[in-house]
Amino acid sequence: MEFGFTPEDNAFRSEARDWLAAHAGATQDRRSWERTLGKAGWIGLGWPEPGYGNRTAGLTQQVAWAEEYARSGAPPRSGHIGENLLAPTLIAHGTAEQKARFLPPVAAGEELWCQGYSEPGAGSDLAGVRTTAVRGPHGYRVSGQKIWTSLAHEADWCFVLARTDPDSRRHHGLSFLLVPMDQPGRIEVRPIRQLTGTSDFNEVFFDGAHARVEHVVGGEGAGWRVAMSLLGFERGVSTLAQQIGFARELEQVVRTAVRTGAAADPVLRAGLVRLWAELRTMRWNALRTLGGADDPGAPSVAKLLWAGWHQRLGELAVRVRGAAAAAGPADWSPQQPYALDPAQHLFLFSRADTIYGGSDQVQRTIIAERVLGLPREPKGSRGVV
Secondary structure (H helix, E strand, O other): OOOOOOHHHHHHHHHHHHHHHHHOOOOOOHHHHHHHHHHOOOOOOOOOOOOOOOOOOOHHHHHHHHHHHHHHOOOOOOOHHHHHHHHHHHHHHOOHHHHHHHHHHHHOOOOOEEEEOOEOOEOOOHHHOOOEEEEEOOEEEEEEEEOOOOOOOOOOEEEEEEEOOOOOOOOOOEEEEEEEOOOOOOEEEEEEOOOOOOOOEEEEEEEEEEEOHHHEEOOOOOHHHHHHHHHHOOOOHHHHHHHHHHHHHHHHHHHHHHHHOHHHOHHHHHHHHHHHHHHHHHHHHHHHHHOOOOOOOHHHHHHHHHHHHHHHHHHHHHHHHHHHHHOOOOOOEOOEOOOOOHHHHHHHHHOOOOOOOOOHHHHHHHHHHHHOOOOOOOOOOOOOO
16 A cells, blocks of 8 residues: 655645644634634545535545644544534435535534434444434424433534334434534433543433424434444544544653653563554554555454553553552642543543443454354344444
8 A cells, every 4th residue: 555645745734734833722712723723624624525614635635634633732622523423424415405504514613513322222232222203293302312422511413313213123213313402401411420530421311302304314214324324434534643642642651651760661661662563553554444445344443453552551651650640649629639640541531442432342243243254143142233
């Protein structure tokens, strides 16, 4: 595989780096930052056509932008769900009216989205969705519960997988609905407190929430096809940006090991070298996949690789710190009783890496059944859609 950067790509990278240097350091909340990105046209680079307020870029330029963004230390994105999941899904399955209504606000950073897929009892086994959407004279009434909904507390809209045929089972009779979140009394968002003390995930309760008929993507009953298509967009160029973040975390762990003398331990030193080598391997695997390699198991392989790697980095980060990793910060105060240093945060947050986004067991089952053609697991023992 040949994956190189042309002079045009390098010029694009320089433009991106300069723009980020000029704007990323300014104090802004996450929603304001999305608008700043939108005004400059940086949202929607991977969309196949301009016209929604976005600029377009080829694959190598998208990689350059993602890498420079990660290196810049710019704020975490709140709009990535709308940009990288909803928008490609609308481009592939939406009507002209849906694209005209929803893509420009995403490109402008004006409307933020969350994903209403997982439910209690229907996470990895997504076909067990029980949230219902009942059609009436004025649209649909959505009722049910979603869980592990990232950024629901910030979102303006949620794309919801719901059962529109009450007599259907499993992946039949589902629809993909676009639901506005500003419906007091009909939608309740409850933050889920994580090990890190933060609340990026939420429970979302729908109690007769309204969705318009024209906001069903792909047609009623086609929800499973649309939902699976969306999952195909979930891992792409963003994987390379994620690896830049991983590299920064690894660099910090190495610096700590050198500063504390832990690097003199040959076992710890070998662990750091192995993590560095594995991260390089992940990068080349991601580039191979983006370069057009025909591998239906690539998303599952990538998830297995980075999830286990990140967990091992978190474990090594606290081992490098030694006993100090179990202590609280020197500037502890009652106002911040759960403050964590970077190593502690990395360790605790990464415990969930092998679960969310499809657990390791699910990814191995996908590879076994859909790629290697091994016999399917008996019903009742499965944990995969």
